[in-house]
Amino acid sequence: MSTATEHPSEEADSTPVPAARSPLVVQWAERHGVEVARRLADAEDFADQVQRRLRPANTTDTYAKAWRVWTRFCVAQGFPELGPTRGALVAFVVWLLDRGRADGKGYAASSASTILAGAVVELRRRGAEVGRDDQAQARATLEAAAVELLKAGERRGRGQAAAAEVPDLYRVARACPDTLAGARDKALVLTGFHYASRAQDPAGLLAGDVALTPRGLVVSVLTGKTKHSVRDAKINYQQDPEVCPVEAWKAYRTRLGAEAEPRWSEPDAPAFVGVDRHGNVSGGMVPDSVTRAVKRISTRAGIPLAWTGHSLRIGLATTARKKGKDAVAIADQGGWARHSRSMNGYFQRVDGWEDNATAGLT
Known part of the structure; x- marks a missing residue:
């Protein structure tokens, strides 16, 4: 360079x-x-x-989407793209909530917040001056408007993703077909659950990033969301081989070596590969294909609440919390900061029922 x-x-x-x-x-x-x-x-x-x-690919995509939405807003309002005045930014967030989506509907407040942040980054990158106070007023307007929407009875967005649970893992394991794609699906879900994967995590893994040891797997996960570029997540052998992530990984890699070209088994090949309907490897999986696969796998298994790309991540946090695992150990395994708001929010799913004023009253 x-x-x-x-x-x-x-x-x-x-x-x-x-x-x-x-x-x-x-x-x-x-x-x-x-x-x-x-x-x-x-x-x-x-x-x-x-x-x-x-910059991580998902962050780049988020910024690109935010800029497209901003330019669409500017065209609709007759504003210059590089004129992010206080009034323009406030009008932007109101427009986002009112009719900002391509279908003419309003965004959920959380999505509007992400778009605002991305648009500001892109504006500054293009040389526009975005005042801190102007941005703060736009964000305050967004938060106040979101509260008014809630008061009016509007509920937008998909809500929290469904958490994968241990009984679900059994359903998945039993529903996976006896094919290379089925072995891949089983390994993808069982390993992903145990290291709290986001959709981009398995998509970014190389085969050499997953090491088999006498006690289990060590998965070296690349992450752009913390100051640590790599975390080594250790996954123990589980008592029941039916849902053991280590056994699932071994079975998948053995089958891949037997049924695909040797190059797909090399250490620098993608850890998880796409498989077409004829059983041929089509390349490495990307975050979108991982998200689609996780949703498809959960639907095939008959899981009542279909999973999203975040379900495995939430599942590890909530299941470990139920089992009484230390919060620091959970944070380290999943790559959360030890006082992460998102992780504590997942804990609340468990604690809100177990440590509840109504529990056991009668």
Whole structure:
């Protein structure tokens, strides 16, 4: 990877400056001269490239969606894309809740909040100035409007994802067909449950990231959501081999080695592969295909509340809590911060019933 300062000055003169960055370049030119301004602009471009390479794919997708929604809003209102005034941002969040979706309906408050945050990131990346107070007022407006929607009886969004539970794991294991795809499905769910996977986690795993040891598996999970880039989640052998994630992983890898080309068993191959209806490997799974697979697997197993891509993650937290596991141990296994609000919210699903003022009154 070369740096911007390695670009020869002759080439810098022929490099067009992005329109969104022009005002900054003009300021740099006034202070430091045209040549230095060009070099600083090249450095900004280089920084953008590095950021794009290091940014998790799901975050990039979220920002891209937020920008598309913002541009759609600007077209509808006749506002300039790079004019995020206080009024424009407040109008944006009201529009999001009122009719911001492509089908003309309003977003759920949580989705609107994510879109606002992503739009602000993209606006700043394009050189627009977004005042902190302006953004804060937009967010306060969003929160107040969300409360009014609740008072009016509106309920939007899908709500909390269903948590996978141990009886569900048995249903899944028994419903998986005796095929390569079935072995993959079983391993995907059983291992994912035990390391609290998000949809992007198994999609990002290579075969070499899953190590078999005498006591079980060590899964090296890449994560872009904490300061730790990798966590090593240890998965013990379970007493019942029918739902043992270690046995499921071994069976899947054995079958993959026997039925697919050798390259799919190499350490640098995807840990979980797509399998077409003819039983042929079609490539590595991506987050969307993992989410679809988890939903399809739960439906096939007859699980009453269909799973989403987060169901395995919630399931590990709630099941471990029921079993009395230490909160720190649960956090470390799932890659949560030890005082994570989301993890504590999952705990509340359990504690809200067990530690409840109405429990055992009669």
